Amino acid sequence: MPSLPPLVAFFVRHALAGFGLAAIFVALLLLFDVAGLWRLISTSPEGMLPLFLLWFFNGIVFAGAQTGARLFLMAESEGHGGGGGTPVPVRAEAASSHRLGSARL
Numbered sequence: 001m002p003s004l005p006p007l008v009a010f011f012v013r014h015a016l017a018g019f020g021l022a023a024i025f026v027a028l029l030l031l032f033d034v035a036g037l038w039r040l041i042s043t044s045p046e047g048m049l050p051l052f053l054l055w056f057f058n059g060i061v062f063a064g065a066q067t068g069a070r071l072f073l074m075a076e077s078e079g080h081g082g083g084g085g086t087p088v089p090v091r092a093e094a095a096s097s098h099r100l101g102s103a104r105l
Contacts, residue, residue: 014070018063019055025062026055 004012030038041047 010070011067014067015063018061018066019059021066022055022059022062025058026051029054 030041033039041051
């Protein structure tokens with residue numbers, strides 16, 4: 001089986017981490033019975049569908065946040081700044097002292 005390209009592997013790895021975090025988040029929501037969620041899901045005959053949807057859509061959000069955060073944390077350090085050029089003084093003419101509308105006719 002061929003290995004995944006690095007960018008795809010990066011995305012899959014962090015998407016799975018995001019879905020794992022979403023599972024923990026949903027478990028905590030149910031554990032603390034936020035807004036009566038556990039009671040509502042456990043007494044409903046279709047309880048598994050809303051539970052799956054809650055996990056899935058939170059997983060999308062957490063996966064995007066996880067991937068984005070990791071991308072931003074990969075940025076290289078600023079180091080010494082620009083390309084190492086030396087500033088050179090340049091002569092420039094001064095702007096005209098006349099303002100628009102103050103010209104004499």
